[in-house]
Amino acid sequence: MNIGQQILFLVSALGAVNGIVLSLYLFISKKGRSVPAFFLGLLLLAISLRVAKSVFLYFNPALPKICLQAGLSACFLIGPALYHFLKSSLQGVTRVPLTWKWHWGIVVGILLLGGIDVSYQAFPHIWNNIIVYIIYGQWLVYLAISGFLLAPVIFTRTQPLKTNEKFWLLVYGGNLFVFVVYLLALFKVIYGIYICGALAFSFFLYITIFFYLHSAHIENLLHPALPASPDKPEKKKIAATDVQLWTEKLEKVIHDKELYKDPNLKLSDVARAINISAHLLSQLLNENLGKSFSTYINEYRINLACKLIMTNELLTFEAIGYEVGFNSKSTFYTAFKKIKDTTPALFKESILKTNYK
Structure with a gap:
């Protein structure tokens, strides 16, 4: 050739x-x-x-x-x-x-x-x-x-x-x-x-x-052109009457039984206490109360911690953290800072200044 x-x-x-x-x-x-x-x-x-x-x-x-x-x-x-x-x-x-x-x-x-x-x-x-x-x-x-x-x-x-x-x-x-x-x-x-x-x-x-x-960076040319999946059905909202009823039961159980003091408290434990499913309780907290389960429980803990800081001068901050339901000093300080936007020490200092005015 x-x-x-x-x-x-x-x-x-x-x-x-x-x-x-x-x-x-x-x-x-x-x-x-x-x-x-x-x-x-x-x-x-x-x-x-x-x-x-x-x-x-x-x-x-x-x-x-x-x-x-x-x-x-x-x-x-x-x-x-x-x-x-x-x-x-x-x-x-x-x-x-x-x-x-x-x-x-x-x-x-x-x-x-x-x-x-x-x-x-x-x-x-x-x-x-x-x-x-x-x-x-x-x-x-x-x-x-x-x-x-x-x-x-x-x-x-x-x-x-x-x-x-x-x-x-x-x-x-x-x-x-x-x-x-x-x-x-x-x-x-x-x-x-x-x-x-x-x-x-x-x-x-x-x-x-x-x-x-x-x-190829735009779309996979060899992948099947799968038919569009139907829109997922909209999640069913909780009725307003149920929201009020369950919220009241939730607050009563948490407050009266002081469940928040249990450092191992789980969402399922609280759901059983008010006789609803864990899924419904999670939906109630996230969609109707606008907060996660941990945030909801920690608010109770921090509010009690603030009362103890104001009324009990003998307890250390670490002891107060354990008393209200936290299982470590670091988690107590983190939650306190997140909810009150300050530290336990600064919170106590501000209370003392207010009292001496």
Whole structure:
């Protein structure tokens, strides 16, 4: 080969090799766990094998018959893979339906049994004059069905296309262009166009990769387009009469039984004491009283602490903290500062100054 042919071979073959590598990456990576990513990987693998066959055949017409059969057989998978990639993306499919598995079972069964019974090696004239047209016909049918799937995205949208929708159109457009090139080569419409199929695939592959890498930070293009989940029902509010009743019971139980003095007091303990669920008590405190359980209890503790500071000069601040229900000096000081916006010492100092005026 001269330098021009070497460059042509390198460019056309590079797309096929990179397509195979990328397809294997999609299969083994976490992305491959999604249904659209799996079918995109299958699509890339099938069309890459088809392109690789055309590249080697163009530069080596004496290519073994088994390679020719493998390339055309891979072509039989392109259409179904494209269709199921788009369908799973558009419909947000997260698990392969049983009907799809039957669909692929039939396709693969035809491919394997037909390839064994009627091999290219034994029946090249059947492959060149009949089977190849069946394969291209099947590819065309799937392209048409896939086009109908995408039609609403293109023609009925009133808003600009989303990034993942542009990605789907790019994948579909690349497949359509490659199909047209190979179809023109099959019917010998344009001389020398056969290698253009491989070149077109390389071009669209790198454009698609660039688009994906550029857009991946916006949204995950290979994630199923899951249907929007219905709005969560609005949380039921507590009736005003119940709010008043439960608040009164809560204050009475906390005050009369001095539950706040228990350093291990829990929300569930108080809920049992007033005969409501812990969930309802939490809702009552947060939505109706505007405070958390710990803040509500600590207010009782700090109010009692202030009374002890004013009336009992013998107790230290640490002792007062333990007396009102705190289990450490640090938590007492933190809660006092948060609720009174001052420290116990400064609070006592301000009280003494007031008393001596």
